[in-house]
Amino acid sequence: MAALSSPENSPTSAPASRSKKPTVVLVHGAFADASGWNDVIARLAADGYTVYAPPNPLRGLTSDAEYLRTFLSTITGPVVLVGHSYGGAVITNAASGNPNVKALVYVAAYALAEGENVAAANELGGGHSTLLDHIVVRPYPGAPEGDGDVYVNPRSFRNIFAHDLPGSQTTAMAAGQRPATFGALVTPSGPPAWKTIPSWYLRAGDDHLIPPAAQAAMAKRAGAWTRTIRSSHVAMMSHPRTTTKVILRAIHSTD
Numbered sequence: 001m002a003a004l005s006s007p008e009n010s011p012t013s014a015p016a017s018r019s020k021k022p023t024v025v026l027v028h029g030a031f032a033d034a035s036g037w038n039d040v041i042a043r044l045a046a047d048g049y050t051v052y053a054p055p056n057p058l059r060g061l062t063s064d065a066e067y068l069r070t071f072l073s074t075i076t077g078p079v080v081l082v083g084h085s086y087g088g089a090v091i092t093n094a095a096s097g098n099p100n101v102k103a104l105v106y107v108a109a110y111a112l113a114e115g116e117n118v119a120a121a122n123e124l125g126g127g128h129s130t131l132l133d134h135i136v137v138r139p140y141p142g143a144p145e146g147d148g149d150v151y152v153n154p155r156s157f158r159n160i161f162a163h164d165l166p167g168s169q170t171t172a173m174a175a176g177q178r179p180a181t182f183g184a185l186v187t188p189s190g191p192p193a194w195k196t197i198p199s200w201y202l203r204a205g206d207d208h209l210i211p212p213a214a215q216a217a218m219a220k221r222a223g224a225w226t227r228t229i230r231s232s233h234v235a236m237m238s239h240p241r242t243t244t245k246v247i248l249r250a251i252h253s254t255d
Contacts, residue, residue, distance in 0.1 A: 117189065
């Protein structure tokens, strides 16, 4: 379910004093859902921002980006767009050509180049991800031949995804993870929005899913203002205060 953090769950109910603030849209990645943003949403809402965390369909990069692009078309005024993990690949494609998107924020995320896919980006900067050694692929109705839903093996989930969160929490996350299609991981990206939109990058320095070296390479290539913290892949959950600060830094750049 999409998460919404303005008063009475309606952006139209925000007082007039907030009307000039940008809307913040948070996009989750694979093996997760929008609840991973909850602590960040609470902090941004307390500062008076309208925040959405729509569901990422995780059905394929092209269609996921189109879904987000359509969602963004319903928002008037400036937008700060934030992506985690695979959500970074989605915002990179969805924001292209949208004049309302004033800043992109990547949180341990894929800032892909044109023609690049998620799997290839893991090898940037000499990095290497063992993710594909720890996945479970399950069929789904209508899947193209050779495709399927990709899950992180629950036995490996905490180490790969969120080793700095409590075990009881990661057990629940592993059980309720939302899969991405295998095709989504190998679909080439389109022209990247970071070429024309200012970008910020929160690099997770102890990430076991996207190698920190690959994150650094993507951030540098995008010309992103970058901060590195010692964090697992889910920096917005283990370090929500720092994540919010980076988002606010991007927001303030739009003033």
